[in-house]
Amino acid sequence: MAITFKSLSYIYDEGMPYAHKALDDINLNISENKITAIIGETGSGKSTLVEHLNALLLPSAGSLEILDHVIVAKEKNKGLKKLRAEVGLVFQFAEYQLFEESILKDAAFGPKNFGFSEEEAIERGKKALNMVGIPESMYQRSPLDLSGGQKRRVAIAGILAIDPKILVLDEPTAGLDPKGAKEMIDLFVELNHKHHKTVVIVSHDNDVVYNYADETVLMSGGKVAYHGPTLDLFEDEKLINDNNLLLPQTMVFKKALIEKGFKISKEARTMDMIVNEVVRVIK
Amino acid sequence: MNNLVFGKYIPIDSTIHRLDPRTKIISLFLMIISIFIPKNWWVYLFLAIVVLSVVFLSRIRLGMIFKAFKPMIFMMVFLLVINVLSVKTGYLLLHLSFIDIYSDAVFNTLFIVVRLLLMVMLTSCLTATTKPLDLTLGIEHLLSPLKIIHFPAHEVAMMISIALRFIPTIIEETMRIMNSQKSRGVDFEEGSMSEKLMAIVSLIVPLFSVAFERAYELADAMEARGYIPGAERTRLRVLKYHFVDYLFIFVSLVVMTLVILSRIYL
Known part of the structure; x- marks a missing residue:
């Protein structure tokens, strides 16, 4: 298991009159080398959960195991910096982390902090920028002058350059145009398939979740309402109704086809897969 | 951000919370003037009782208010050092090998410390019981007479x-x-x-x-x-003085008058 939560709770402003319990007795195993999606309504505790993954928040109660690190509530936890090199966290609106004078310097900032030499950091920065599709001609431009979508790419490259084993993304495609969003998601899928990264992705877009996530964690009111294969979640009508989940467009299309008498397997989760099955039937 | 207690609104209900923001600002103003007038410890005892009863009425825990003092400790030590080094009046209190400490130095510092503590207690009471927007609304009303001289x-x-x-x-x-x-x-x-x-x-x-x-x-x-x-605009919430507000301002005025009288006659 890459990440294990053991009866973990988190309370904001503990001991104050406006204390708020954001996570309530979470028990959760996130598997290695898989794409896990975290979904749930606003305020259900998704972001709080994610900020535990690289120890930005420390649990109020319970414990958390991440790779070889163990984090226990109310204890002095060491080696957090090493943990942060292994779990890369891309925040919602990651573009706000950009500050260096050039794009390349910004992408190399993370590796440099984690102890790589100047040249090696630059090398890693270049590699990461290449992955997110920022051309070499732009390396010397200021990251603050870019368009929103490009800023987001550079920010994500800043985390990829650290080359973490686990990549955690909080709403990475929010505010991107459909094409840019698709390219981003493709990149994460490739990182998972080719480079065997464990990917955890928080998303509001159930189509992305349905199309790509191996497993899904559904959060509701600070608790885990469902954790298991994504395909099973979207077949479970009771869960969907109880949690006001929007059905993925692909799923709606698939259901309409099945109603018309087409036989389509449960595993067909993307438009391409569905089309292939339909074509096979017609032939 | 737990350490940002000073200046934070605390959402409970109390007599002080319900007062008109203008009342609170005026009373605070009068009380701060009163705090800086006296040079007599008995008067300070009286003022401390007044301030503590305001805190009690606001139902803010004293612990919360004391937290606001923490950042001031450094300033107070600094004041003490400056005073000890500069004030050379009163009787000699302590003679050390390299420095003499005079009584006025210590007492002056103590006065300043007590004044600051009382002032901070009252001010944090104001910010803890008044929503920031109400506070500005109050300030706007109190400043509006200045519009005559084109003050925005x-x-x-x-x-x-x-x-x-x-x-x-x-x-x-x-x-x-x-x-x-x-x-x-x-x-x-x-x-x-x-x-x-x-x-x-x-x-x-x-x-x-x-x-x-x-x-x-x-x-x-x-x-x-x-x-x-600068356009003429109306408000969703219109401020209105109630009986308690008049009472509060009256009490503050009485306190100030007493303090001034004490300075003249004691």
Whole structure:
């Protein structure tokens, strides 16, 4: 298991009159080398959960195991910096982390902090920028002058350059145009398939979740309402109704086809897969 | 952000919470004047009782208020040192090999400390019981007579309320940027001088960029909704004095009069 939560709770402003319990007795195993999606309504505790993954928040109660690190509530936890090199966290609106004078310097900032030499950091920065599709001609431009979508790419490259084993993304495609969003998601899928990264992705877009996530964690009111294969979640009508989940467009299309008498397997989760099955039937 | 107790609104219900913001500002003003007048410990005892009863009425826990003192300790020690070094009147209290400590030095410092403590207690009582927007509304009303001499009371109040409104947002933004940079291996607590400097740069640059972006967006949003500085406007909530308000201002005036009289006759 890459990440294990053991009866973990988190309370904001503990001991104050406006204390708020954001996570309530979470028990959760996130598997290695898989794409896990975290979904749930606003305020259900998704972001709080994610900020535990690289120890930005420390649990109020319970414990958390991440790779070889163990984090226990109310204890002095060491080696957090090493943990942060292994779990890369891309925040919602990651573009706000950009500050260096050039794009390349910004992408190399993370590796440099984690102890790589100047040249090696630059090398890693270049590699990461290449992955997110920022051309070499732009390396010397200021990251603050870019368009929103490009800023987001550079920010994500800043985390990829650290080359973490686990990549955690909080709403990475929010505010991107459909094409840019698709390219981003493709990149994460490739990182998972080719480079065997464990990917955890928080998303509001159930189509992305349905199309790509191996497993899904559904959060509701600070608790885990469902954790298991994504395909099973979207077949479970009771869960969907109880949690006001929007059905993925692909799923709606698939259901309409099945109603018309087409036989389509449960595993067909993307438009391409569905089309292939339909074509096979017609032939 | 648990340490930001000073100046934070505490959402409970109490007599003081329900007072008109103008009453609270006027009373605070009168009380602060009273605090700086006397030179007699008995009068300070009397003032302390008055201040403590206000705190009691506001139902704010004393512990909360005491937390606001912590950042002041350094200043008080500093004051003591300066006074001991500079004041050479009164009788000799203590003779050390290299320095003489005079009675006035110690007593002057004690007066200042007590004045500051009382003042901070009252001020945190005001901010803890009054929502920032009510506070600015109160300030605007109190400043509005100055409109006769073309003082932009409304604009000033609007600026204050925008500033206050964005403090939590900027704090949130700061936390978010700090978290992003921590994820990129920045250590805000430890490290050498140059690493610390880099850490601060990595926080300040994005913060400025976000703040300016927000400012432009806010300006656009205000213009889009037809905001014209200085235009005549109505309010959703109209401030109104009640009996308790008059009582409060009256009591503050009485306290101030007593303190002034004490200075003349004691």
